[in-house]
Amino acid sequence: MRFTREKHEILEADMTPMIDMTFQLIAFFMLVINFSKVDQAEEIQLPKSDIAKPIKEMDLYTITLNLDQDGSVIHQGQRINDIAAIGSLLQREIHAKQRLGAKTMDEIVAIIRAHEDAETGEVQKLINKCQENELETFRLRVQENK
Amino acid sequence: MKFRGTGKKAEDLRLNMTAMIDIVFQLLVFFILTFKVTAMETDFDISMPLQNSSSSVTDVIPKLIEVTLRANADRDIAAIEVSDGISFQQFNEGEIFRSLTDYVERAISTEGDPSSASETEVEFVIDSKLRYKFSVMAIEAVSGRKLADGSVKTLIEQIKFRNPGGFE
Numbered sequence: 001m002r003f004t005r006e007k008h009e010i011l012e013a014d015m016t017p018m019i020d021m022t023f024q025l026i027a028f029f030m031l032v033i034n035f036s037k038v039d040q041a042e043e044i045q046l047p048k049s050d051i052a053k054p055i056k057e058m059d060l061y062t063i064t065l066n067l068d069q070d071g072s073v074i075h076q077g078q079r080i081n082d083i084a085a086i087g088s089l090l091q092r093e094i095h096a097k098q099r100l101g102a103k104t105m106d107e108i109v110a111i112i113r114a115h116e117d118a119e120t121g122e123v124q125k126l127i128n129k130c131q132e133n134e135l136e137t138f139r140l141r142v143q144e145n146k
Numbered sequence: 147m148k149f150r151g152t153g154k155k156a157e158d159l160r161l162n163m164t165a166m167i168d169i170v171f172q173l174l175v176f177f178i179l180t181f182k183v184t185a186m187e188t189d190f191d192i193s194m195p196l197q198n199s200s201s202s203v204t205d206v207i208p209k210l211i212e213v214t215l216r217a218n219a220d221r222d223i224a225a226i227e228v229s230d231g232i233s234f235q236q237f238n239e240g241e242i243f244r245s246l247t248d249y250v251e252r253a254i255s256t257e258g259d260p261s262s263a264s265e266t267e268v269e270f271v272i273d274s275k276l277r278y279k280f281s282v283m284a285i286e287a288v289s290g291r292k293l294a295d296g297s298v299k300t301l302i303e304q305i306k307f308r309n310p311g312g313f314e
Contacts, residue, residue: 026173121276
């Protein structure tokens with residue numbers, strides 16, 4: 001019995017379109033990715049607004065304070081149950097910003113992300129506490145209403 | 147003239163793409179997994195200089211509108227009171243936030259010069275139990291009006307809170 005040996009050809013698909021598409025996708029995801037979300041606590045449901053100004057220029061030195069509906073403050077994943085106890089945290093943050101180059105206190109912006117059902121009194125307490133630590137500029141963060 | 151190499155058979159040059167494709171897919175998977183659709187977030191600016199600072203030495207004393215927000219037992223908004231030092235008005239039914247916007251718009255336009263908006267200040271006195279979203283709605287109501295074409299007419303830019311902690 002005789003076997004005929006077939007000649008094997010190397011089969012290569014044309015990869016060019018796939019690589020093109022993959023690079024497109026990577027470019028897209030790289031552009032939309034946002035690492036600045038570390039400051040934002042997931043559980044905070046922001047109030048919605050139609051007319052708040054879009055964030056036009058990024059403030060250089062910001063301190064983000066999340067206020068949950070039970071009145072606790074969340075800062076970079078750390079939960080502090082009493083607003084009165086955030087003084088040392090604020091001082092630490094302010095010193096850190098000053099080391100980074102903030103010259104005056106009004107360059108440091110306090111971003112307040114409060115839950116929509118939080119008590120306004122708690123928000124005011126938080127603002128007051130920031131004022132005690134000489135912060136003057138505040139941004140109340142809201143969600144854009146679709 | 148003789149060219150060397152013209153008669154040579156051109157060699158098929160192929161790059162090995164495997165490693166690159168591997169890395170590219172790794173990156174792609176990473177970006178897909180970290181991708182998250184979130185709603186856009188925006189800001190309301192509040193400037194609250196310290197009381198003992200020297201800001202009181204300004205030449206022009208800005209016109210002040212005092213807005214008081216009162217809460218009901220469910221911590222929802224019950225009434226809005228506005229006062230400009232001369233007259234006093236209360237909104238407690240219907241679309242009270244719209245009434246507030248109308249009031250502020252009238253208060254600004256009576257000054258004649260529409261550019262004077264930035265000179266008028268609004269000071270909020272808010273019931274401390276009130277849900278924060280109503281406070282934001284009130285801030286929204288005084289800071290601008292959304293027009294039919296989607297643009298925003300700016301009303302008040304100077305917003306303050308009085309009595310942190312509010313009244314009980």
